[in-house]
Amino acid sequence: MSWNTFGRVLRFTTWGESHGPMIGAVVDGCPPGLALSEADIQPFLDARKPGQNKFTTQRQEADLVRILSGVFEGRTTGTPLSLMIENTDQRSKDYSEIANTYRPGHADYAYDAKYGFRDYRGGGRSSARETASRVAAGAVARLVIPEVTIIAYVAEIGGDAVDPDNFDAAEIQRNPFWCPDAAAAKRWEGLVDEARKSGSSFGAVVECVATGVPAGWGAPLYAKLDADLAAGMMGINAVKGVEIGDGFAAARLTGEENADPMRPAEGGTEFLANHAGGIAGGISTGQPVLCRVAFKPTSSILTPVDSVTRDGEATQVRTKGRHDPCVGIRGTPVVEAMMALVLADHKLLHRAQCG
Amino acid sequence: MSWNTFGRVLRFTTWGESHGPMIGAVVDGCPPGLALSEADIQPFLDARKPGQNKFTTQRQEADLVRILSGVFEGRTTGTPLSLMIENTDQRSKDYSEIANTYRPGHADYAYDAKYGFRDYRGGGRSSARETASRVAAGAVARLVIPEVTIIAYVAEIGGDAVDPDNFDAAEIQRNPFWCPDAAAAKRWEGLVDEARKSGSSFGAVVECVATGVPAGWGAPLYAKLDADLAAGMMGINAVKGVEIGDGFAAARLTGEENADPMRPAEGGTEFLANHAGGIAGGISTGQPVLCRVAFKPTSSILTPVDSVTRDGEATQVRTKGRHDPCVGIRGTPVVEAMMALVLADHKLLHRAQCG
């Protein structure tokens, strides 16, 4: 099957391949009356777009979004929003090698096994290029949840983690790594540049925090807020793990250590810890929603890796040319977008049942 | 919202509260002609049911399943299967305390915030008792994928992990911890018993392996096999993290270390590693599908934890009486069931599009 729609009430459907003429998203179910223009979306695409510095792929894409429907006189009408982005740098080149060879770690082999053949140009539909569509959709989702602030950042590259004591939100925008720790950012420069030069790659961990989420969002039992976040994040290219709150670390705590005590506070209840990551029983508690996402290292590396051809012959694959030495970096705006999309959907879902 | 259905083609809907008269599941979309009776389901419920040893809650439930529809002359008819389990040990007791107090780490506060009130008896709908319904549905799912073998086991309790060198699949059924390492099982006896006696609790990591999954299952881009697994696992009570393959460890590897080389082999392609956990681009590769699931420690502990009442007064909560000192243990059969449900659904989804 092909299933290119995400969401239950606020739903988006994406389409397009890495080397087709365009990619896009249709966002359906958006409330009417929201002020929306391309200028509300473009900054998020700019944050994600490739070729901005030497630490990401050198593919050059303007990633200019057009809104083709669903907006009238500057406001959403409640009808589907069609968002479209042209592919401008789908370099004409010889794809015969990739056409006949399965790149280890990529989806080549799996797509062929599933569909019998594949659009091999740049990974076709399985390319991370598709995430631009999500980022565009995510920008719309943000307008649905103005009460929520979402920040994602890279917490770890190649096993080198930020120091929580150095955390400075303002720093995130100041370096090419979305890194909240200036010292770590400095270290990563060397690390990632080395990988880039040697044709190696690193994995990364991205953290995302959503503040302002009121208690009560989440649809138990099979559209729990954390379950939908897990699905959304795990579906991002190269993601292999998702944690809510303390995640796997919670599995190593005792009940006493993992407790999130509560006490009365002005205007409601105050939590004294947030091991749970703002979600209990699949429903938001009013605390910040915390999510951690593991990105594997880019599979495209210069070192030859054993592989097979479509015809079942042994071969080796080594990847020259443009690619991200650490996909987690450009994955950061995508994580933010998915957080926005899941939260916006759940705001509307909650309103449907609970008024 | 309330959203109690999981799956896209093979869908199940569960209902019921911890202390209602019954709980159950309706399984829809099951292929016709499969041999099915209660005897095919009961062993899986028996594996999950409480009160079997001193390491789990002492609630006594026979958890006998009845099939009320969808089977005729011993075979599934293709119409919905209604599975039902009576609650027999919903102990009559005084719930006034829990009614007015929010147990930290439980869904009490969130349910009240969402719905305005809640069925507080034993956690109501948010109780892990509901997972019996999933296990029953999972037993049906297994019949849909006879080509697949699924094994889950506890890999870690309270930070004490099994030794891969001691791995013995036959051991899993021999100890009360679903532990594949006899030495670890021995250690855990002491550990968990201590927690039980002192009213403390431990988290756990459960691993699940599905072998026999052919290449090609998974529905990119928003019903990827790994995304659906993530949603399914994260939706289990007390789960806070999900990994596919190497998961977070992959984020700490280089591209060279994380590579899964391939080579020609009899009857197809052989992989020389499985960092990816059997899934690439959201589609199965034919390798074993590997999933790891983090369970937080049980929130019910004897140590008093600061909390608030429904009326916003400060209070403390300490939990005496029956509960699981490590919910991950009984979560193991639930992880297996969710794996079966996701895989069976994707087998049918794949067939829909690709014949």
Add this chain to the structure above:
Amino acid sequence: MSWNTFGRVLRFTTWGESHGPMIGAVVDGCPPGLALSEADIQPFLDARKPGQNKFTTQRQEADLVRILSGVFEGRTTGTPLSLMIENTDQRSKDYSEIANTYRPGHADYAYDAKYGFRDYRGGGRSSARETASRVAAGAVARLVIPEVTIIAYVAEIGGDAVDPDNFDAAEIQRNPFWCPDAAAAKRWEGLVDEARKSGSSFGAVVECVATGVPAGWGAPLYAKLDADLAAGMMGINAVKGVEIGDGFAAARLTGEENADPMRPAEGGTEFLANHAGGIAGGISTGQPVLCRVAFKPTSSILTPVDSVTRDGEATQVRTKGRHDPCVGIRGTPVVEAMMALVLADHKLLHRAQCG
């Protein structure tokens, strides 16, 4: 496929066969806090239940509903409602004839073609007995839309229509035909009794009016209110046609004749006609929602009809014994239920997007 769930936000799933132990429905997405007990549902089941007079099947079913989940202290909790009805009169008899013979006009042949075999006892899942589950679900839906009043009635039996000039809503409850025209009810007594005695059957047209529906419900373009009503009604056993407003008659009018002029009125807009049946562009206009539903005559008749056996041999089928001489009569409460279910779902859908 088997697809036993209806609705988008307020969803219900039914299960059960004519001759199984029970049938039931799970209603999910119901708002919390609604007062609900079996007494709110039972009257609607009583209205539909068989064996109440000589004009319907003589199968005797108490059709007592039990609520097994989702209600606490008399109010809906927002979690799934499990409704269950025992089958008490699944007469033990020899089904060998029906097992091997396809009853013309019934689903026997189609079910066998689809699933390879079937539960032939009383039609199994294809029996109109299932509609009891919808009626129970519909009773819950009514609680979601207290602002709406729904009345269905039989407008025509065997081509003999009520006289609009004789329309008296109070009359509907006074005769066994849900007939709003006392004179027509009198005529139908003779008509239907004759059919009953001779083993023949009649079709019927049922009309349904929902007043109090505010303007704005309906989800264009593929969940239009009229499209969802059409799906809901066409899915009722024996239904072959659905009209909104003037329906097919509108196809014979000119634009001038079919116009629904508007004029200002106290508190808003007044319509001077309702050819549209209260729906424009798939969205309610605030006028009464009007729907007409065509029921074919019962296929079970005493006159032999040519048929085939499972083995492909020629045979003839004639039906003795209990059946409805005019299924449209007992279909009337089912039409009401489906109207309630569609409207309640759309109320919540509208709220999700438009607040």
Add this chain to the structure above:
Amino acid sequence: MSWNTFGRVLRFTTWGESHGPMIGAVVDGCPPGLALSEADIQPFLDARKPGQNKFTTQRQEADLVRILSGVFEGRTTGTPLSLMIENTDQRSKDYSEIANTYRPGHADYAYDAKYGFRDYRGGGRSSARETASRVAAGAVARLVIPEVTIIAYVAEIGGDAVDPDNFDAAEIQRNPFWCPDAAAAKRWEGLVDEARKSGSSFGAVVECVATGVPAGWGAPLYAKLDADLAAGMMGINAVKGVEIGDGFAAARLTGEENADPMRPAEGGTEFLANHAGGIAGGISTGQPVLCRVAFKPTSSILTPVDSVTRDGEATQVRTKGRHDPCVGIRGTPVVEAMMALVLADHKLLHRAQCG
């Protein structure tokens, strides 16, 4: 809510307004490997497109379709197909009148009631222009069901019906009315031309026949084939009624008259009548699937009709300029497309469950 997706396995999502830059459809779930190019879609759009003769609106649209994704080297890849059509004749004109006035019979009032405001240019999203997207999607669906032949035709305009004795399928393509009866086509010329000149309009009945549908398609109980057809057809602009087989006429027959006897035949079973329209219990029987659809007369007429302004003032509306005097005519290819889309979806649904 806004809900612009149709289908369960083969799903399409449409977007776009009458006077936006483009409209389009994303078709998801299409099997891989089907030969597809614009040339497979264009003829169906050409059949629907406006301005081809004096009996339809004089809006001039080339309606050229582009495929932007999902096809590689001439074959579908199994990933989403993005189909796009430019709006070229969205005439720049003064819309101030329509902006402030509700056109009776149009969706203006309902959209405003729902969304608070609307894109009033040419009806915005509620314009029949959207049906071009469905027709494009329908062309793809046809490729999924090569075994099925679908023909729709106009059976009645303004109450003047074709004579079954004159039925000639070849005639359908020969006149501007999709009329299978040459004599009726002749009469309709006068009728419709008169309406056009006088600024009046007529309703129509469209019939659609699908032959080659095997027995077994349809997903009881809430995705019955007839229920999905009813939803699909009722959702077409201006449609007010749907019948399967004899439809409302069946309600006036006795059981004897309505019977569809069967007898053994070479290669299976032969039916001696088709009152049921090829569907029993929501499942196809192998007979031709028959559907009738009622289109109301175009609401845009020259005769003034009482109405109100957005501000609640009394006004009158009369429509000069381009519009279809009988929307049912151009609705005919749309009916065909919806039939194809429903059948293709059900073919895949059936395959999912029953292999």
